[in-house]
Amino acid sequence: MSELVRIENLKVYYPVRTGFFNRVTDNIKAVDNISFTIEAGQTYGLVGESGSGKTTIGKSLVGLEEPTSGKILFEGHEVTTTKQKNAINYNKDVQMVFQDSQSSLNPRKTIGEIIAEPLKSFGVPNVIGAGYDGARSFDQTKITDRVLALLKIVGLPAQTVAQYPFQFSGGQRQRIGVARALATNPRLIVADEPVSALDLSVQAQVLNFMKKIQREYGISFLFISHDLGVVKYMTNNIAIMHNGRFVEMGTTNDIFKDARHIYTKRLLSAIPSLDVSKREEKRTYRKQIEAEFIQNKDAYYEHDGLIDRAYDLESITKTHFVALKKEGA
Numbered sequence: 530m531s532e533l534v535r536i537e538n539l540k541v542y543y544p545v546r547t548g549f550f551n552r553v554t555d556n557i558k559a560v561d562n563i564s565f566t567i568e569a570g571q572t573y574g575l576v577g578e579s580g581s582g583k584t585t586i587g588k589s590l591v592g593l594e595e596p597t598s599g600k601i602l603f604e605g606h607e608v609t610t611t612k613q614k615n616a617i618n619y620n621k622d623v624q625m626v627f628q629d630s631q632s633s634l635n636p637r638k639t640i641g642e643i644i645a646e647p648l649k650s651f652g653v654p655n656v657i658g659a660g661y662d663g664a665r666s667f668d669q670t671k672i673t674d675r676v677l678a679l680l681k682i683v684g685l686p687a688q689t690v691a692q693y694p695f696q697f698s699g700g701q702r703q704r705i706g707v708a709r710a711l712a713t714n715p716r717l718i719v720a721d722e723p724v725s726a727l728d729l730s731v732q733a734q735v736l737n738f739m740k741k742i743q744r745e746y747g748i749s750f751l752f753i754s755h756d757l758g759v760v761k762y763m764t765n766n767i768a769i770m771h772n773g774r775f776v777e778m779g780t781t782n783d784i785f786k787d788a789r790h791i792y793t794k795r796l797l798s799a800i801p802s803l804d805v806s807k808r809e810e811k812r813t814y815r816k817q818i819e820a821e822f823i824q825n826k827d828a829y830y831e832h833d834g835l836i837d838r839a840y841d842l843e844s845i846t847k848t849h850f851v852a853l854k855k856e857g858a
């Protein structure tokens with residue numbers, strides 16, 4: 530395995546301004562000292578409730594948000610600032626797929642124009658596949674051919690090029706978003722809740738399709754979701770996030786077989802059981818975890834004003850890290 534992305538001590542703070550002079554009186558610590566690595570060709574899951582900071586990490590990775598401090602490294606090159614990103618043409622290597630395909634696809638443009646946009650900026654690679662760094666063409670015929678090839682990859686017919694986003698279902702629009710993201714041969718796709726707006730049956734189709742393109746093109750995913758069931762299916766590694774901090778981090782197996790932090794257990798206990806005979810057992814377990822969360826909070830969090838702030842991560846195995854209070858602290 531080789532490391533593709535390394536995030537070191539990332540902080541993204543948003544200033545809170547108050548009063549007549551609009552002074553900065555506090556900060557929202559959306560991302561508070563986060564470190565992790567994404568391996569080439571693998572999927573890293575970020576899980577947490579709304580507002581925990583998942584999207585802010587994704588946006589920092591693709592350059593939509595400037596970090597307050599910390600470092601982002603891509604294949605060993607620092608890409609924390611816009612200047613550093615531009616220096617290595619990083620934006621062609623990292624793309625984002627959003628939850629809301631309705632608003633992320635320009636309603637006034639045809640699908641052909643939407644998918645062609647990144648090709649006009651970065652050129653058409655000669656080969657379809659992650660990370661191809663050879664010659665690129667800006668020839669209009671090549672752009673059109675590539676748009677058609679991308680539509681084929683995502684399973685949409687050629688006439689799609691002349692149609693508009695409103696003419697498609699949610700699942701089809703997500704495929705169009707993926708086609709656009711694939712256009713430049715990226716190494717990494719940040720997928721922010723890519724299926725949460727879709728019906729269950731369509732969710733499975735889009736997820737399987739994402740796995741297929743990963744197998745075929747060796748793409749890595751940062752997969753952001755609040756749905757642990759979906760994350761279990763998609764990922765190799767997972768970090769559980771709460772109030773801007775990682776509370777637990779490990780392989781997918783570590784998290785599902787040996788969860789240690791109360792917040793992780795709480796999220797796991799909230800996954801509905803499909804087995805009717807186990808529902809009562811599950812309900813009792815959920816109540817027990819909820820009671821432990823309330824009674825035993827100090828073992829898991831320190832207090833930063835009104836915010837419950839997770840402790841620093843400590844390693845319990847080579848792959849598994851948990852934010853627990855240090856002995857004697």
Ligand SMILES: Nc1ncnc2c1ncn2[C@@H]1O[C@H](COP(=O)(O)OP(=O)(O)OP(=O)(O)O)[C@@H](O)[C@H]1O
Pocket residue numbers: 543557558559577578579580581582583584585586755
């Ligand atoms: N531009 C901004 N200005 C101020 N605060 C922001 C901004 N963007 C995000 N925040 C705050 O940062 C925190 C983390 O937000 P973020 O969108 O990263 O969370 P999330 O886990 O992705 O949640 P969701 O699943 O609802 O998108 C939240 O408290 C949010 O209100």
